[in-house]
Amino acid sequence: MIIKFLADHLNYRETIASWYMKEWGARYPERDLSCWAETQTYPNKGKLPLTLVAIENGEIVGTVCLRADGMTTHGEWKAWLSYLIVPEAHRRKGIGKALVKQAEAIAEELGFEELHLFTRLDHPKLYADLGWKMVAKEDYRGGVVSVMEKRIKLTLSHSFQSNPLVTFFKNHPYIVSAAVATIGIGAAYLGLRNKR
Numbered sequence: 001m002i003i004k005f006l007a008d009h010l011n012y013r014e015t016i017a018s019w020y021m022k023e024w025g026a027r028y029p030e031r032d033l034s035c036w037a038e039t040q041t042y043p044n045k046g047k048l049p050l051t052l053v054a055i056e057n058g059e060i061v062g063t064v065c066l067r068a069d070g071m072t073t074h075g076e077w078k079a080w081l082s083y084l085i086v087p088e089a090h091r092r093k094g095i096g097k098a099l100v101k102q103a104e105a106i107a108e109e110l111g112f113e114e115l116h117l118f119t120r121l122d123h124p125k126l127y128a129d130l131g132w133k134m135v136a137k138e139d140y141r142g143g144v145v146s147v148m149e150k151r152i153k154l155t156l157s158h159s160f161q162s163n164p165l166v167t168f169f170k171n172h173p174y175i176v177s178a179a180v181a182t183i184g185i186g187a188a189y190l191g192l193r194n195k196r
Helices: 010-027 033-040 095-109 125-129 164-171 173-195
Strands: 002-005 050-056 059-067 080-085 114-119 133-139 144-151
Touching (some): 010 033, 010 050, 010 080, 050 095, 080 095
Antiparallel strands (some): 002 050, 050 059, 059 080, 114 144, 133 144
């Protein structure tokens, strides 16, 4: 299985739109198939919104999106994981987890420090297993949703980042490796010496 940008596989847009309609069409009766395809699948790379697709043997087997807008009630959050779908025939193969992990990696590359999502699942084990934390339960669009977040980037204080010693070791990682190796050898030597 490979995970690619929808931007490079636009032939899958209608398939994804049909999955969306089946899953969420009752909540959005104003959207037909072409509306779902044109407005809710995102052929972008390097900026939000974007859609990822999982492909196996030339067949699409899952999808997920990254968007700037997830819930109209939380405009303060700027990056959302959205529209994760793996069709029934392809579940329990790790496809959903792989899609979420790839989306997290791309969000980090784009400079986001955290991601949010909402789900109508009572027990969103998939996300919890990947380190997502529950932050709220809210009534949203006619039902209760679980709102979750994940920190995807550790933010160091500006004063720590600009510390000359930190900058030096970031620019010379081989020195850190050598120091760790030296400490390890020294500890092993002392351990052998103490056994005598």
